[in-house]
Amino acid sequence: MQRHGVTIPLNSVPLSAHRRIIEELPDLGYTDAWSGEAAGYDGFTPLALAAAWAPSLRVGTAVVPVQTRGPALLAMTVATLAEAAPGRVAVGVGSSGPPFVTRINGIPFEHPCRHVRDTVRFLKAALAGRSVRGVFDSFTIEDYRPALHPDPVPPVLVGALRPQMLRLAAREADGLVANFLAVEDLRPVKEAMGPEGEGKEIVARLFVCPTGDLALARARGRALLGPILNARTYSAFHSWLGRGDELAASRRAWAAGDLRGAGDALPDELVDALLVHGKPEECRERVAAYVAAGVTTPLLAVIPAPEFGAGPGGTLAALRALAPTD
Structure with missing residues (x-):
């Protein structure tokens, strides 16, 4: 089943x-x-x-x-x-x-x-x-x-x-x-x-964000993922998975107190991989x-x-x- x-x-x-x-x-x-x-x-x-x-x-x-x-x-x-x-x-x-x-x-x-x-x-x-x-x-x-x-x-x-x-x-x-x-x-x-x-x-x-609006889906994905991927546990998890370079810019923004910038710095490819979106x-x-x-x-x-x-x-x-x- x-x-x-x-x-x-x-x-x-x-x-x-x-x-x-x-x-x-x-x-x-x-x-x-x-x-x-x-x-x-x-x-x-x-x-x-x-x-x-x-x-x-x-x-x-x-x-x-x-x-x-x-x-x-x-x-x-x-x-x-x-x-x-x-x-x-x-x-x-x-x-x-x-x-x-x-x-x-x-x-x-x-x-x-x-x-x-x-x-x-x-x-x-x-x-x-x-x-x-x-x-x-x-x-x-x-x-x-x-x-x-x-x-x-x-x-x-x-x-x-x-x-x-x-x-x-x-x-x-x-x-x-x-x-x-x-x-x-x-x-x-x-x-x-x-x-x-x-x-x-x-x-x-x-x-899951069931929308055909790619820009909207990515914006909502960044708002969700920015804080999560900079949290201690999930940051370490994704480093273990080999995403340290992909997350470097987001981590710098987060460390500087730029919370929105931390989300904006996430690559499109990573947002697309972690958020299910589309029709x-x-x-x-x-x-x-x-x-x-x-x-x-x-x-x-x-x-x-x-x-x-x-x-x-x-x-x-x-x-x-x-x-x-x-």
Whole structure:
């Protein structure tokens, strides 16, 4: 079964206006709705609503930070959602970064890879109904005895960018959550996962602007990508992918405090590689290319386009136009 997902909450649509859209997604051929968590919506409330509004959708997190909830609270939250939507829940966890862990939550950002690994181990044991106790590298659990035993056990995925975390996703988890990558990046990503990654799920969030206006698409792409590609984690990821020279001018502008200039300095070719844009049929072809390269669950994050109008109606019209045709 080829999965085809949507990132929620939807861009420019208040959560109170999501129901009509979510209810229609299965009829359009979408199988999944996944959320994330940074400094806006929490990662689980939109999924609980989506699971109730569309009982056939699988819901998942792509991703929630491992530092901002204790391991037991995270396991309890996932297990609760899994009891409400049995067999339809996946949890993706990641290391996030200092802006969201320390600056807004006051939590030290320490040993991110170890913390992700320990959380994955904890979750896989707790969600399977096993008691957890002992000293991990990044936390100590005296005795957690899960009261909820979801059946089936939700898969645990890891949000990963570079080799150490990619190997962790392959070795310890049930799959990978990827973000802000081009089709050609799937090859080095899969190589870094190694043979243990064979057959595991690869979830990729794909930003899609379904417009035939090339200048508009690139402008919106630069506004989105300028801050992202200059963030510590994604800057290092794209350097590892060999894009240091392509990003040099943008990094200089960013370091000088010229935020708009950082976006303007991104090469057209890079914007085109990282943002899916064009007429809807062209966007579907681009998404299919990601699937052919190894993505098992593409998640569309729709950027509003003037062809479809604004607000909930425009977003629903865009999702209808982008819906899988097979």
